Amino acid sequence: MADLMLNSVTKIYRPRGREAVRAVSGLDMAVGDGEIIALLGSSGCGKTSTLRMITGFEAVSEGSISLGGRRLNELRPAERNVAMAFEGYSLYPPLTVRDNVAFALLRERAPREEVVRKVAEVAELVGIADSLDRFPSTISSGQQQRASLARALIRPAALHLLDEPMSQLEPQVRAILRARIKEWLKDRGMTAVVVTHDQTDAIALADRIAVMEASRLMQFATPAELRERPANLFVASFIGEPPMNLIEAEVAVGASGPRVVAPAAGSALTLDLPQTAALPAGHRVWLGLSPRHLAVGQGPHRAEVMVNQWLGDQTHLALEIDGLPLTAVAAGMVDAVPGEVVPFAVEPRGIHLFDCAEGAAIYHGSAEAA
Numbered sequence: 250m251a252d253l254m255l256n257s258v259t260k261i262y263r264p265r266g267r268e269a270v271r272a273v274s275g276l277d278m279a280v281g282d283g284e285i286i287a288l289l290g291s292s293g294c295g296k297t298s299t300l301r302m303i304t305g306f307e308a309v310s311e312g313s314i315s316l317g318g319r320r321l322n323e324l325r326p327a328e329r330n331v332a333m334a335f336e337g338y339s340l341y342p343p344l345t346v347r348d349n350v351a352f353a354l355l356r357e358r359a360p361r362e363e364v365v366r367k368v369a370e371v372a373e374l375v376g377i378a379d380s381l382d383r384f385p386s387t388i389s390s391g392q393q394q395r396a397s398l399a400r401a402l403i404r405p406a407a408l409h410l411l412d413e414p415m416s417q418l419e420p421q422v423r424a425i426l427r428a429r430i431k432e433w434l435k436d437r438g439m440t441a442v443v444v445t446h447d448q449t450d451a452i453a454l455a456d457r458i459a460v461m462e463a464s465r466l467m468q469f470a471t472p473a474e475l476r477e478r479p480a481n482l483f484v485a486s487f488i489g490e491p492p493m494n495l496i497e498a499e500v501a502v503g504a505s506g507p508r509v510v511a512p513a514a515g516s517a518l519t520l521d522l523p524q525t526a527a528l529p530a531g532h533r534v535w536l537g538l539s540p541r542h543l544a545v546g547q548g549p550h551r552a553e554v555m556v557n558q559w560l561g562d563q564t565h566l567a568l569e570i571d572g573l574p575l576t577a578v579a580a581g582m583v584d585a586v587p588g589e590v591v592p593f594a595v596e597p598r599g600i601h602l603f604d605c606a607e608g609a610a611i612y613h614g615s616a617e618a619a
């Protein structure tokens with residue numbers, strides 16, 4: 250059983266002569282057996298520090314980590330049964346790529362045929378079959394990264410940690426490789442935590458995504474939940490390409506129930522909310538409108554088209570209402586030129602409200618909402 254539990258895990262670095270750095274703050278996370286988790290966040294948010302505490306290369310400052318019910322905090326890295334592919338690859342320079350990849354199996358004295366078969370299989374998977382007899386210093390950084398990934402994937406371990414395993418690879422290769430990695434992990438029922446700052450990678454690879462920002466966990470949920478029910482303003486502004494439109498607004502009470510008005514758009518953007526949305530009038534909020542739920546072509550609202558970009562499979566529209574910018578995404582081509590005023594509708598499930606002071610989500614529209 251590979252359940253990984255992090256309870257209030259905190260990392261504080263205390264570099265000599267410099268101020269202490271809080272790299273991870275009170276992280277709570279439960280990862281199920283066979284689950285693939287992505288740790289997603291911008292540079293410096295604490296992703297690598299989290300992985301290094303799980304492997305034991307960094308001490309946990311506060312809190313506890315356990316794997317399969319066994320507390321890891323005091324165990325040495327070798328006792329933890331955790332495999333990791335490092336951000337900096339750290340291949341052994343005097344060994345060939347083949348011996349680097351086979352290292353863990355050779356150390357465990359696995360039968361020769363098994364080592365040969367597994368190395369061939371994993372080298373094929375990551376695309377380094379041609380480089381197996383070369384030394385790390387004579388291959389490109391992208392190949393070194395693949396070798397490091399292969400070295401981690403080949404290991405039988407209760408948990409696999411992959412730190413930015415594809416950062417050096419070009420987009421087309423990444424798309425293929427992440428699908429292969431996912432298949433490899435799922436076929437073998439492996440539990441994995443994959444660090445990335447690319448949300449497309451995270452969405453494609455992971456069952457659930459842990460979004461981190463400035464040492465804290467902002468939300469831990471499935472890709473669909475992050476999109477449809479972002480827990481706070483940060484996740485709303487971070488997830489989605491393009492991200493959600495965020496507009497300062499206010500809750501009001503209309504003839505037919507609660508509504509939200511955006512003064513920045515004049516009176517042009519007033520949206521009715523369902524009766525069930527129990528929100529006090531006058532409450533100041535951030536109104537989030539997801540670009541894919543702004544349906545251009547018909548509807549009660551009007552906006553001016555500033556830019557109309559056809560991307561080959563979808564259209565991105567930059568719109569303006571009374572000077573307020575809005576982004577809309579349509580699945581097909583939209584027949585509108587810059588300067589044109591177009592009607593649009595806001596689909597109920599595209600409406601989100603966040604508390605102005607705290608940033609916490611206070612309302613998510615649903616497909617059923619009136």
Ligand SMILES: Nc1ncnc2c1ncn2[C@@H]1O[C@H](COP(=O)(O)OP(=O)(O)OP(=O)(O)O)[C@@H](O)[C@H]1O
Nearest residue numbers: 262264270272291292293294295296297298299446
């Ligand atoms: N050994 C260390 N000593 C002091 N501060 C450190 C140390 N390692 C990391 N930090 C700091 O801790 C914070 C988190 O770093 P970490 O490497 O975990 O971030 P990350 O999310 O992996 O970033 P990146 O995407 O750039 O790899 C950063 O502010 C970093 O500067």
Ligand SMILES: [Mg+2]
Nearest residue numbers: 296297298336
């Ligand atoms: Mg890192």
